[in-house]
Structure formats: C-alpha cells, structure tokens
Amino acid sequence: MNITDNEVSAIVKQVVAKLQLAEPKASLGIFDDMNDAIAAAKEAQAIVKKMPLDAREKVISNIRKKTIENAEILARMGVEETGMGNVGHKIMKHRLTAEMTPGTEDIKTTAWSGDKGLTLIEMGPFGVIGAITPCTNPSETIICNTIGMFAAGNTVVFNPHPAAIKTSNYAVNMINEASVEAGGPANICCSLHHPTLESSGVMMHHKDVQLLVATGGPGVVTAVLSSGKRGIGAGAGNPPALVDETADVRKAAEDIVNGCTFDNNLPCIAEKEIVAVDSVCDELMRYMVEEQGCYLASKEVQDKLVATVLTPKGLNRKCVGRSAKALLKMVGVDVPDNIRCITFEGEKEHPLIATELMMPILGVVRAKDFKDAVEKAVWLEHGNRHSAHIHSKNVDHITEYAKAIDTAILVKNGPSYAALGFGGEGYCTFTIASRTGEGLTAAHTFTKSRRCVMVESLCIR
Numbered sequence: 001m002n003i004t005d006n007e008v009s010a011i012v013k014q015v016v017a018k019l020q021l022a023e024p025k026a027s028l029g030i031f032d033d034m035n036d037a038i039a040a041a042k043e044a045q046a047i048v049k050k051m052p053l054d055a056r057e058k059v060i061s062n063i064r065k066k067t068i069e070n071a072e073i074l075a076r077m078g079v080e081e082t083g084m085g086n087v088g089h090k091i092m093k094h095r096l097t098a099e100m101t102p103g104t105e106d107i108k109t110t111a112w113s114g115d116k117g118l119t120l121i122e123m124g125p126f127g128v129i130g131a132i133t134p135c136t137n138p139s140e141t142i143i144c145n146t147i148g149m150f151a152a153g154n155t156v157v158f159n160p161h162p163a164a165i166k167t168s169n170y171a172v173n174m175i176n177e178a179s180v181e182a183g184g185p186a187n188i189c190c191s192l193h194h195p196t197l198e199s200s201g202v203m204m205h206h207k208d209v210q211l212l213v214a215t216g217g218p219g220v221v222t223a224v225l226s227s228g229k230r231g232i233g234a235g236a237g238n239p240p241a242l243v244d245e246t247a248d249v250r251k252a253a254e255d256i257v258n259g260c261t262f263d264n265n266l267p268c269i270a271e272k273e274i275v276a277v278d279s280v281c282d283e284l285m286r287y288m289v290e291e292q293g294c295y296l297a298s299k300e301v302q303d304k305l306v307a308t309v310l311t312p313k314g315l316n317r318k319c320v321g322r323s324a325k326a327l328l329k330m331v332g333v334d335v336p337d338n339i340r341c342i343t344f345e346g347e348k349e350h351p352l353i354a355t356e357l358m359m360p361i362l363g364v365v366r367a368k369d370f371k372d373a374v375e376k377a378v379w380l381e382h383g384n385r386h387s388a389h390i391h392s393k394n395v396d397h398i399t400e401y402a403k404a405i406d407t408a409i410l411v412k413n414g415p416s417y418a419a420l421g422f423g424g425e426g427y428c429t430f431t432i433a434s435r436t437g438e439g440l441t442a443a444h445t446f447t448k449s450r451r452c453v454m455v456e457s458l459c460i461r
C-alpha cells in the first residue's frame with residue numbers, strides 16, 4: 001500500500017495531538033480522587049502547624065522565587081490553555097503575586113496586660129481549607145491563596161476551574177516543589193487531575209475541610225455559602241468608573257483605558273463601564289478615541305457585538321478575555337494593532353454596559369449631574385459591592401460616592417489595578433471577598449481567633 005505525503009502528515013498530526021492530550025505525569029500534590037487529596041493535605045497540615053514561623057517563611061520565600069522564575073511559563077500556559085488574556089500582563093500579575101502577597105508578617109497578636117494577668121488573642125490555622133479558583137487568573141489565585149493560607153498554618157485543597165487545569169496544576173506542583181526544597185512537606189496545596197462539580201461537592205461536605213474559599217462568579221459563591229460550612233465568597237463585580245466635572249479628564253481617559261485593557265479586562269476589579277457627567281463626557285470620549293487607542297463603535301457594530309459576545313445562556317466564552325482587535329475581527333471589522341479598547345455611548349441598560357463582560361469593551365453612560373452619575377453607577381454595580389472607581393478632585397463627591405456604592409475596593413484617580421498594589425499602596429490579592437465582607441484576603445483572613453488567658457502572672461509592668 002502506498003501512502004502519500006499528505007496522509008503521513010495527517011497521521012503525524014493525530015499522534016502528536018494524542019500525545020499532547022495524554023495524562024500529565026504524576027506531579028506533587030495532584031490526585032485522582034478528592035478524598036485522597038484531602039487526606040494528603042491533612043497529613044501535611046499536621047506537619048505545617050508545628051513548623052516555626054521562620055520555617056514557614058523559608059518555604060514562602062522559595063514559592064516567591066519560583067513564581068518569578070516561572071512567571072513567563074505560567075503566563076504563556078494560561079493564555080494558551082484558556083485562550084484568554086495577554087502574556088505580558090500575566091507575567092506582571094505573577095510578579096506582583098510573588099512580591100506583594102503578604103506572608104507570616106500579616107498575622108498579628110493582640111494583648112491585654114494588667115493586674116489580673118496577661119490575655120492574648122492568637123490567630124491560629126483552620127486546618128485544611130477547600131478552595132475553588134477561576135479560569136481568569138488561575139495560577140495567580142492558586143499561588144496567592146496558598147501563600148496566605150500556608151503562612152497562617154493551613155494547607156489547602158483546590159478544585160480549580162477545569163478550563164485552566166493544566167496551568168493550575170503546574171502552579172500546584174511548583175509550590176510543592178518549593179516547599180520540599182525549603183525543608184517543608186509536600187502537599188501543602190493539593191489538586192485533582194480532573195476536577196468536576198462532583199469533586200467540589202465532595203470537598204464542600206468533607207468532614208476534614210474546615211473552611212471554604214470560593215473565587216468566581218455568583219454560582220460558586222452561592223454553592224459554597226449553602227454548604228453549611230464557614231465560607232469566604234469572592235464573587236463577581238461590574239465596576240463602574242465615575243468621572244465628574246472636577247476630574248483631570250485627559251488623565252482619567254488614560255487611567256481608565258489602562259485599567260480596562262489590563263489582561264484584556266479579565267481582572268474582576270477592572271473598569272467595566274464609565275459613567276461621566278454631561279459637561280465632561282464628550283471631552284473624555286475624545287481623549288479615549290484620539291489618544292488612548294479606543295475604537296468608536298457605531299450602532300451597527302454594537303448590535304453585531306451584542307449578537308456575538310452574548311448568548312441566550314450568558315457570555316460567549318470564546319469572547320471573554322480576547323483583545324479588542326480580536327473581538328472586532330469577529331464582527332467583520334479590521335483595525336490596526338494600536339486599537340486596544342472598544343467604546344460607544346449608551347444607556348445604562350445597554351447589554352454591553354450592564355453585563356460583566358470581561359472584555360475590553362467600555363460603554364460610556366452620560367449623566368446629567370453628579371447625583372445622577374452616582375445613581376447610575378450604583379445601579380450598574382448591581383449590589384455586588386465589589387469594586388468601583390472615581391476620577392474627581394472633589395473630596396465631598398468622593399465621600400458621597402464611596403458611601404453610596406459601598407464596595408470592597410474604590411480607586412480614586414488611578415487605574416483599577418492600583419487596588420492590587422500595582423502602582424498603588426497596599427498588598428496584593430486575587431481573592432477579593434466582596435460577598436462575605438472580608439475584603440482583600442491575606443494570611444490573617446485564613447485564621448481562627450484563640451484567646452489565651454494567664455491569670456495573675458506575666459504582667460511585669
């Protein structure tokens with residue numbers, strides 16, 4: 001039988017595809033069964049809780065080092081596997097996670113000392129934490145969660161998003177390698193080869209899991225909060241950026257477009273729409289289009305985008321985290337490479353404005369005055385109480401907006417990512433507990449309060 005060149009190349013392609021789909025080789029911390037993962041994390045936690053803080057810090061330093069060394073691999077893998085985001089920005093996100101996620105220094109003791117003795121509140125670990133992670137920041141969330149949870153003396157079992165499992169498990173293996181190299185145990189974080197809704201159900205109801213942490217959309221947060229266990233819910237947002245008449249409008253245009261386009265709008269804190277007061281609205285849009293690489297979409301293009309990026313069941317996942325250029329191409333519009341965002345003016349109810357798209361599409365809602373702008377922004381945030389932003393030099397306006405919108409994050413006069421410690425003060429996290437109120441999580445969030453009372457001694461004042 002003769003075989004043509006084309007047939008040979010087809011066979012080679014099939015074999016390569018099969019090899020690529022083959023099971024990854026056994027890695028540190030990755031299991032087939034959720035019960036086994038939890039048992040391994042429990043065993044590791046028995047060691048971790050006895051480790052001095054100094055020994056925990058050695059492990060954390062090595063996790064930080066390896067995260068920086070692997071930042072590019074993780075960024076490329078994340079974009080390749082999920083089809084979402086921007087490699088350069090994901091490298092920056094990994095560096096930020098490594099450098100700015102708090103470790104053991106975040107855990108503080110409170111003391112009362114007096115005639116009746118000495119009382120301490122010590123912050124101790126929960127034990128094994130069950131965590132669910134999103135596909136939008138997969139490895140960043142796993143690394144950030146593990147640093148904080150481990151610093152507090154816990155170990156963690158992840159049920160990662162199946163669409164980002166390769167990237168998530170690469171991070172899990174890397175963290176465990178870092179722990180073992182620095183003298184800690186393996187399995188300080190665990191995961192599954194094939195996480196499912198069923199395996200997350202096992203995790204949520206397992207007797208050896210003491211705390212649940214969900215980072216994702218409304219479905220997962222509700223599931224965790226209905227489990228009967230203590231849950232930390234880091235849910236969805238739809239952050240509006242309000243621009244009032246006192247703002248530096250040119251800078252506002254630059255900050256808002258920079259924040260909105262970071263990692264193609266995947267971060268939950270990123271600007272998702274603008275509400276601008278009438279007197280500055282035209283000027284703002286002019287700067288966005290003329291200086292900040294925004295494409296002004298006609299009504300026809302907006303309609304095509306609505307039909308493409310939204311489906312009757314919600315977001316078209318093939319559009320989430322894509323660049324503006326790629327989204328426009330999907331609706332038959334070719335634009336140069338410098339176009340990084342899509343804009344248009346619309347009512348707040350416009351589906352591209354009211355929906356949390358996670359795409360660089362930035363609709364602008366015109367408000368007749370500041371009061372109207374606040375009302376529109378509060379409506380657009382949908383009561384998530386997650387993130388909001390404002391560009392204003394009027395302290396009274398900023399205060400009024402902050403009180404009305406009541407979000408875990410409010411960035412004033414800067415891009416949204418300043419809230420992650422990127423160009424703003426403060427630490428970094430990828431789990432912002434908006435629904436349950438812990439706010440920006442860190443090691444202290446993953447602790448239990450314990451009161452230690454020494455009666456009539458140890459007060460040496």
Ligand code: NAD
Pocket residue numbers: 132133134135136137159160161162197200215216217218219220223233234235236237267268356430431432433434
């Ligand atoms: P998603 O809700 O689709 O998935 C998140 C995780 O939850 C995944 O691991 C998924 O498998 C799991 N999941 C979903 N429904 C579940 C259920 N009923 N039971 C158990 N597990 C379930 O979200 P995504 O697309 O991966 O991420 C984007 C969403 O997450 C956006 O809404 C974004 O705002 C939000 N997010 C919030 C934060 C935050 O810190 N508050 C951070 C990142 C992302």
